[in-house]
Amino acid sequence: MELFLKIGLAAVLLMLVWRLYPAAKEQMKNGPKGSSDDWKGLILPAVLLIGFVFLLIMMVRS
Amino acid sequence: MNHNITMPRSQEQVLATNKVLKNTYMLLSATMLFSALMAVISIYLEMPPMVYMGAVIGSMLLGMFVLPRTANATSGIGVIFLITGLLGFGLGAILTRYLAMPNGPEIIGTAFAGTGIIFLSLSAYVLTSRRDFSFMGGFLFAGMITVVIAMVANIFLAIPALSLALSAAIILLMSGLILFDTSRIINGGETNYIMATYSLYLSIFNIFISLLQILGIMGDD
Structure with a gap:
């Protein structure tokens, strides 16, 4: 059960990275310096x- | 080129900004209270620590896929209470473990007071200085991606030193996010008080959890 939760948490965190990446790229490229x-x-x-x-x-x- | 120039703003813009700020702090207070209530229920029910992981997974999925679609409607308020209630319930499972430690109540009290002082000081700093911290955006996003990837690795590696370093990095990043988010609210960059509340709540929650972990490890001889 705990291993399944760990895998689930890792998957959701990687999903967060995938969602954050375009915003991070945009902020670094065109965001105020x-x-x-x-x-x-x-x-x-x-x-x-x-x-x-x-x-x-x-x-x-x- | 310096982009951080404060432009003169109309009275309507200032009023709208103040309304967003007031609504954000009101909703933040309400969600904090609800979260605390759910944590107390979870402590009373003596939930096992794995409930925390389940609550984090559920709240993250709601935060990524449901909240952005409902944030402009009244249902967004229900969703944010669901997210913060879930996180509070998960937090209760962690607090149950700390309460079983000899100096657990002291660690929880110190982490709670510390989180409150950090949040209030940083918010007061932005609100009184009226500085624009939007320039931190790229750094904060890049930092968050790095920390999340390291967190994924540490879920399976479970290295205590990495866990401690991540907690310290999270406190710094979340403090930066409080400056960034509050500055966005007062400068008109964030007009949705539900999303503003969600962001500030997560910063406070993460600072509390990280402080709890640092004090739990470092406070033990």
Whole structure:
């Protein structure tokens, strides 16, 4: 039963990739491109997010 | 060329955007509550972990094939409640396992609070800065495809380190998606509140599940 569910889940996930691929291709080809400042602006939220997850891990471990 | 220029928008456009945002958050709150109720029922019934996989398969099929066809009709609301209810029921099966662990309730509480803080902070950041994050689209889609392919491999390989790395990648990607989706709503790129709710719900759900997994593995000595 579990193997069937695993195969089913893998099939549905591959179906998702097949559905996502054209949108991804379109976004990468014709989607808006960010300037270097746009990408730099994401560094702070990303660092804060990673720091926050580490804080949660420390809280659970303590 | 910089495409991320905010154009002056008419009052009607601003009102329409605010309506989509308000409806999205209202539907998101309702679906979250329904999902939590279904999770409680699932915990009460002590569902086995494989129910989670079944619920994910069912909700993904509904999300891919039924929701896009009903999102412009009233029936779309029923479909989104069906999807989120199924995911909540599946989540209950996972939570039952965590509750059996010695520090399980603490891990669940921390993951829940952490998910809430991440979602509220990222949403507040977009809503106050009014920045356009549409430039992240290509990166997020490519990242999602990579992660999904790695997830398929790990369903059969079951490598704990890969599972941990995938959870970390999912948290980063879903956080990016919250920025991207919220920015699309406030900039008029998403006008359907049912699809906007579905996307935000999935981001929150995936962050919660991934945090649960990271805290479950890392919190254990």
